[in-house]
Every structure is written in C-alpha cells, then in structure tokens.
Amino acid sequence: MTTDDMLLEVRGLKKHFPIRSGFLRRVTGTVKAVDGIDFHIKKGETLGLVGESGCGKSTAGRALLRLHEPTAGEIIFNDPTLGKVDVAKLDRATMLKLRPNMQIIFQDPFTSLNPRLTVGQIVGEPLEIQHRASGSELTDRVAELLNEVGIRPENMSRYPHAFSGGQRQRIGIARALALNPKLIVCDEPVSALDVSIQAQVLNLLGELQAKYGLAYLFVGHDLSVIEHISDRVAVMYVGYIVEMAKTDKLYFTPKHPYTEALLNAIPKADPRMRTRPIRLQGEVPSPANPPSGCYFHPRCRYAKDICSHERPPLQDIGDEHFVACHFAKELSLVGVQPLNDIKLEMPAKKS
Amino acid sequence: MTSQPTTPITTTADDVVRVENLKVNFYTQLGVVRALNGVSFNIPRGKVLGIVGESGCGKSITGMSIMQLVTSVGKTEGGKILFNESAGGNPINILDYERNSPEMRKIRGNNISMIFQEPMSSLNPCYTISNQIEEAIRLHQTNDKVESRNRAIEVLTKVGMPNPDRIADSFPHELSGGMRQRAMIAMALSCTPTLLIADEPTTALDVTTEASILDLMRELQSEIGTSIMFITHNMGVVAQMCDEVAVMYLGRVVERASVDDIFYEPRHPYTIALLQSIPRLGRTKGRLASIEGSVPDPYSRVNGCPFHPRCPVAIKGVCDTILPEETIVDAAKGHTVRCHLYS
Numbered sequence: 001m002t003t004d005d006m007l008l009e010v011r012g013l014k015k016h017f018p019i020r021s022g023f024l025r026r027v028t029g030t031v032k033a034v035d036g037i038d039f040h041i042k043k044g045e046t047l048g049l050v051g052e053s054g055c056g057k058s059t060a061g062r063a064l065l066r067l068h069e070p071t072a073g074e075i076i077f078n079d080p081t082l083g084k085v086d087v088a089k090l091d092r093a094t095m096l097k098l099r100p101n102m103q104i105i106f107q108d109p110f111t112s113l114n115p116r117l118t119v120g121q122i123v124g125e126p127l128e129i130q131h132r133a134s135g136s137e138l139t140d141r142v143a144e145l146l147n148e149v150g151i152r153p154e155n156m157s158r159y160p161h162a163f164s165g166g167q168r169q170r171i172g173i174a175r176a177l178a179l180n181p182k183l184i185v186c187d188e189p190v191s192a193l194d195v196s197i198q199a200q201v202l203n204l205l206g207e208l209q210a211k212y213g214l215a216y217l218f219v220g221h222d223l224s225v226i227e228h229i230s231d232r233v234a235v236m237y238v239g240y241i242v243e244m245a246k247t248d249k250l251y252f253t254p255k256h257p258y259t260e261a262l263l264n265a266i267p268k269a270d271p272r273m274r275t276r277p278i279r280l281q282g283e284v285p286s287p288a289n290p291p292s293g294c295y296f297h298p299r300c301r302y303a304k305d306i307c308s309h310e311r312p313p314l315q316d317i318g319d320e321h322f323v324a325c326h327f328a329k330e331l332s333l334v335g336v337q338p339l340n341d342i343k344l345e346m347p348a349k350k351s
Numbered sequence: 352m353t354s355q356p357t358t359p360i361t362t363t364a365d366d367v368v369r370v371e372n373l374k375v376n377f378y379t380q381l382g383v384v385r386a387l388n389g390v391s392f393n394i395p396r397g398k399v400l401g402i403v404g405e406s407g408c409g410k411s412i413t414g415m416s417i418m419q420l421v422t423s424v425g426k427t428e429g430g431k432i433l434f435n436e437s438a439g440g441n442p443i444n445i446l447d448y449e450r451n452s453p454e455m456r457k458i459r460g461n462n463i464s465m466i467f468q469e470p471m472s473s474l475n476p477c478y479t480i481s482n483q484i485e486e487a488i489r490l491h492q493t494n495d496k497v498e499s500r501n502r503a504i505e506v507l508t509k510v511g512m513p514n515p516d517r518i519a520d521s522f523p524h525e526l527s528g529g530m531r532q533r534a535m536i537a538m539a540l541s542c543t544p545t546l547l548i549a550d551e552p553t554t555a556l557d558v559t560t561e562a563s564i565l566d567l568m569r570e571l572q573s574e575i576g577t578s579i580m581f582i583t584h585n586m587g588v589v590a591q592m593c594d595e596v597a598v599m600y601l602g603r604v605v606e607r608a609s610v611d612d613i614f615y616e617p618r619h620p621y622t623i624a625l626l627q628s629i630p631r632l633g634r635t636k637g638r639l640a641s642i643e644g645s646v647p648d649p650y651s652r653v654n655g656c657p658f659h660p661r662c663p664v665a666i667k668g669v670c671d672t673i674l675p676e677e678t679i680v681d682a683a684k685g686h687t688v689r690c691h692l693y694s
Contacts, residue, residue, distance in 0.1 A: 228630035267587030338633025
C-alpha cells in the first residue's frame with residue numbers, strides 16, 4: 001500500500017467512434033465523443049460528471065474501465081497490489097487482475113441484469129470469475145452482500161423480473177461491491193427510479209462509501225442529485241470538460257458561461273423562487289461536426305472574437321477550480337441561490 | 352351496488368374541468384388493476400394544475416380518461432368528467448359520449464388537446480410537421496389548404512421555431528428532441544384549445560431544453576389563456592410551472608392545494624415524505640429522508656388508506672382499515688387532504 005491518496009489520474013483521454021457509410025463501409029468521419037479530458041479522483045471521494053445528453057459523460061465513464069477501448073490518453077490507476085498502472089495499456093491478463101478494483105453500476109436496472117440468471121448467480125458471478133469463493137462460502141458471501149444492500153438473502157434464488165426497479169438497482173450495487181472495489185463508476189444509477197426510491201439508493205451509496213472508503217465517479221444529468229452526492233463536480237460539453245471544481249464552488253461561483261446556463265435551468269423545487277431561464281441560442285452541436293474555437297461560442301452570450309477561433313485550455317484558477325474559458329477571470333457569473341430552508345416535519349402521531 | 356355521492360353539481364367556481372369520483376379498472380390476464388379509485392379534482396379556468404405522483408399512481412390515466420384515450424382493456428366504471436367550454440356555459444359530461452362518437456371527436460384535439468412525453472414516438476414519422484399540424488386544423492377549423500398551411504406556420508412561429516417555413520416541411524427525425532416537443536406544442540395549440548393536457552412534456556429533455564420549453568408554455572398560457580393540466584413527477588417542475596397541485600397516490604388524489612401551500616405547508620404524510628426525499632439545492636447534505644418500501648404491486652388491494660404501509664405516522668386500527676375521506680383543512684385556500692390525522 002502506498003500513502004499516496006490519489007486513486008485515479010486521467011490525462012488526455014479520448015474516445016472517437018468512426019462513422020462508416022457507403023457500400024464498402026468506409027470511414028467517412030469520426031464522432032469525437034470524448035476528446036481529451038483530464039481529471040483525477042482521490043481515494044474515498046466522489047467526482048460528479050454532469051452534462052447534457054450526447055456530451056460524452058457516459059462514454060468517458062465506460063472508457064475508464066475499457067468497456068470502450070480508449071482512442072488515446074492515459075488512465076493511471078493506483079492499484080493496491082499492482083501499484084500505479086496505466087489501465088489503457090494493460091494486456092488482458094493484467095486487466096483481469098485489476099478489474100476487481102474498478103466496478104460499474106449501470107443506469108437501467110431493467111436491462112443490466114441477465115434475466116436468465118438468479119440473483120444469487122448474478123451477484124456471485126464476479127466472485128467465481130476471480131476465484132474468490134465457491135460452494136457454501138460463495139453462498140454466504142452473496143447472502144452477506146445482499147444483506148448489505150437491503151435485499152433479503154432468502155430471495156437469492158429468484159430471478160430479476162420478480163424485483164422492482166429500486167430493488168434491481170440494489171442488486172446491481174451488490175454485484176459491483178462483490179469484489180471490494182476501490183472505485184465504482186456510477187452511470188446514472190438513479191435516473192430511472194422514482195423520487196422516493198431514488199433517495200433510498202442515494203442513501204445506500206453514501207453509507208457504503210463511508211463504510212468501505214469507496215471512490216465514485218458519479219455520472220448524471222440531474223444537477224440537484226449531483227450536488228447532493230459529489231465532493232467535486234466536472235461539467236462536460238461536447239466531449240470536453242469545461243469546468244471542474246469543488247461542489248460548492250462550482251454551484252455558487254461558476255466561472256464558465258455554460259455552467260451558469262446549466263445551473264440557471266435547474267427547475268428549483270420552490271414556488272417562491274421562480275426563475276426565467278437564460279435562453280441559449282441554438283442546440284448542442286453534434287460531436288461529429290463541432291464548431292470552431294470554443295465549442296460553446298455559438299451559444300454563449302459573452303462570446304468575443306477570440307472565442308470563435310481559439311479553443312481555451314482547461315486552466316487552474318486556484319483552489320482546484322479548473323475552467324476552460326478565455327474570460328474566466330473577467331466574467332462575473334451567477335450561481336445558484338440556496339433554496340429557502342423550509343422546515344418540513346411529519347405531523348405528530350395520533351393514537 | 353356502489354354508493355354514489357348524490358350531491359348535486361355545484362358550479363359556483365368557474366372550472367374548465369371537474370372530475371368527480373372517477374374510477375378506471377384494467378382487466379388484464381393477470382388480474383384487475385384498479386388504476387383510478389375515485390379521483391376527484393377541478394381545474395380552474397386559466398390556471399395550471401399540476402398532477403404529481405410516482406409511477407403507477409394513475410396520473411397519466413387521468414389525463415387519458417379526459418381525452419377518452421384509455422385503451423379498451425381499461426373500463427371507466429363510474430364517475431363524471433364535466434367539461435365546461437366557456438365561463439357560465441353548461442358543463443357536459445365527457446363520459447356520456449362514446450369514445451369514437453362524432454361529438455367526442457369534435458372535442459378531442461379541438462377543445463381539449465394533449466402533449467405527450469416522448470416526442471419521437473408521438474409524432475408520425477411518415478408525415479412532415481406541417482402535414483401533421485394541418486390535419487387538426489382542417490379537421491376542426493377550416494377546409495382551405497392555403498389557410499391551414501398559413502396557420503401551421505403561424506403556430507410554429509409562435510412556439511419559437513427558428514425558420515418555421517423550413518421546419519414545416521421537415522420530417523420528425525430531422526429535428527432534435529426540443530424541436531420535436533415544440534412541434535408537439537404547436538400542434539396541440541393549433542386550434543387554441545380550452546384545456547391542454549401535458550403529460551410529462553419535458554421528462555425526456557435535457558435541463559436547458561426543459562427550461563426553455565417550460566418558459567414557452569408559461570408564456571403561451573398567459574397569452575392564450577389556455578388552462579393546463581400538467582402531469583409530472585418532478586417537484587421542481589411543479590414549483591416552477593403550476594398554480595395549483597393535486598398529489599396522487601395509488602389512484603387517488605391525496606392532497607390538493609395551491610402550489611405555495613404544497614411546498615410550504617404540506618399536510619399529507621406522503622406529500623411531506625416526497626418533498627423530504629428530494630435533494631434541495633444548496634441545503635441538504637448527508638442523508639435524505641426516504642420513504643420506506645415501495646409502491647405496492649398494482650394487482651394487490653390495500654385496505655384502508657393506500658399509503659398506510661409506508662406511512663411513518665399511521666394510526667393502528669384506523670389507517671389500515673378505514674379509507675380516509677377528503678377533508679378540508681383550509682377552506683379559504685381550497686386546501687384538502689385525505690388523511691385520518693386531519694379528520
């Protein structure tokens with residue numbers, strides 16, 4: 001074990017998908033889903049990754065685990081046994097040794113569990129593949145894991161269809177936990193769930209993090225949820241990180257115009273705080289055909305000449321606040337206002 | 352026989368729609384799903400009523416019932432849907448008409464129109480946008496081809512489409528999600544309906560697009576004065592969009608109040624729990640208060656108050672046996688709640 005508290009360092013990660021067309025399926029273009037992003041995650045920390053659909057946030061999360069083979073870049077993972085390794089360059093055998101430490105929870109609990117396997121088989125599969133347990137030991141470990149996520153172990157022999165969405169997501173979490181990982185990529189784990197169930201799953205993720213010192217890369221689009229769960233937040237736009245900072249900093253003092261617009265658009269759950277949205281011109285550009293310069297400039301209300309031909313790099317403006325904007329220091333942007341502190345109490349119990 | 356309340360219809364307030372004790376059951380091979388178990392609410396003229404609840408609470412079915420769009424496995428087994436076209440007019444009971452009757456077809460799309468959640472699957476991929484908008488206009492308003500085309504362009508302009516002429520001749524797949532939803536809104540507003548039913552119109556959209564669609568709907572609402580029934584599960588959207596709110600749980604309205612009261616003085620334990628379980632911007636850290644358990648299986652029947660198995664303050668021997676009646680907690684503000692704690 002090293003004392004280094006850095007768990008993951010990503011440098012210049014790229015994932016390009018070829019566009020093929022015509023009879024010979026020739027490559028006629030590329031979709032630059034992730035086009036050179038840098039970030040790091042410390043041990044036991046949650047990094048939130050937000051952005052609108054098509055910005056590459058899920059692709060980035062999957063590329064970390066090589067579920068998508070990265071096109072370029074380094075993914076330095078601090079493995080407890082292997083030491084610091086570049087995940088992007090590992091061969092199959094070493095990758096297999098590393099996999100227990102990096103796991104993923106998927107968005108859709110209805111399609112990410114094999115309908116032909118029982119819950120016990122689903123949760124036990126990683127243990128078998130890694131030869132961690134077999135026989136009654138395996139059953140015991142699976143029972144323990146199910147207990148941990150709040151599913152009764154008696155249900156081990158049932159199939160996924162017998163469970164509700166929230167319960168299935170818990171099974172997915174148990175599967176990710178099976179090998180005691182250090183990092184879990186949470187790919188929108190609560191977006192498919194109802195509000196009351198969403199709170200249960202978020203609480204569970206928080207408890208498990210405190211108990212096992214897990215680090216999360218939490219990919220999501222709901223900015224209220226991201227604010228709640230993350231220590232730091234990175235905002236993506238068309239394949240790039242445009243801003244990354246500690247959660248409070250990013251929400252209260254954003255430095256990128258896109259972050260400002262995004263925060264402004266959150267539907268605030270308070271009827272006394274109605275806001276008129278900042279109208280963004282046009283639509284999110286396609287990553288196959290992005291605009292010149294800063295990708296946000298055609299929609300940005302602060303854009304100047306330089307923005308249309310020079311792409312701003314992601315720069316540190318102090319205290320771990322990274323921004324990719326030419327005018328990050330000049331602009332004074334508006335963040336979110338905390339909602340009114342409404343005291344909500346259950347009525348007293350009558351007998 | 353079911354005991355029907357025999358109170359006469361009092362139309363003191365000017366309501367566009369008054370739903371009374373609506374019951375809808377679905378007869379499926381697996382059993383009967385009681386989707387609506389006596390839903391009652393009203394939509395005041397020119398207001399936005401939000402219908403909130405988790406999946407399976409019957410909020411979409413309520414909207415579908417008003418349009419008489421519930422599929423044939425669903426049977427409306429009681430209740431009234433009184434629709435009042437203009438202030439002071441005579442309300443008609445929509446359920447008196449057959450689903451396919453000429454009277455119903457005259458109302459549907461003309462006086463009451465609907466926007467659906469998924470803009471891709473609710474637009475016909477084989478016809479251009481203007482074709483689909485003109486269909487409603489020609490059916491209800493005018494036979495003239497040129498005029499209907501002009502009107503289609505006019506509504507497209509109104510919903511903030513850049514380049515409405517070009518959009519009119521494009522097919523749904525050529526447009527982005529936000530644009531498709533704008534086209535849906537244009538279609539729904541083409542005949543200036545008295546009531547617009549919006550069934551989760553922004554759920555499939557990104558936050559910035561959602562914000563601009565909500566802004567557009569509010570703007571059009573104040574301009575045209577259409578009453579809106581806004582179905583959603585997002586409390587944030589409710590707070591931003593609605594004037595009044597009806598909270599539904601398992602096929603019943605459990606609380607009905609102004610939007611301010613719902614957020615600042617909620618009474619029903621379910622409403623309170625729902626509000627406690629959403630992360631509040633800049634406020635909540637640590638644990639969220641969550642509701643224990645999950646919504647019961649739709650085929651099962653819960654005795655007493657439908658929320659009692661999950662309710663932290665349920666009264667033993669009362670809540671699990673007797674269904675609470677709708678109780679007025681603040682008559683002046685029209686705040687009602689279905690809970691034994693207040694009766």
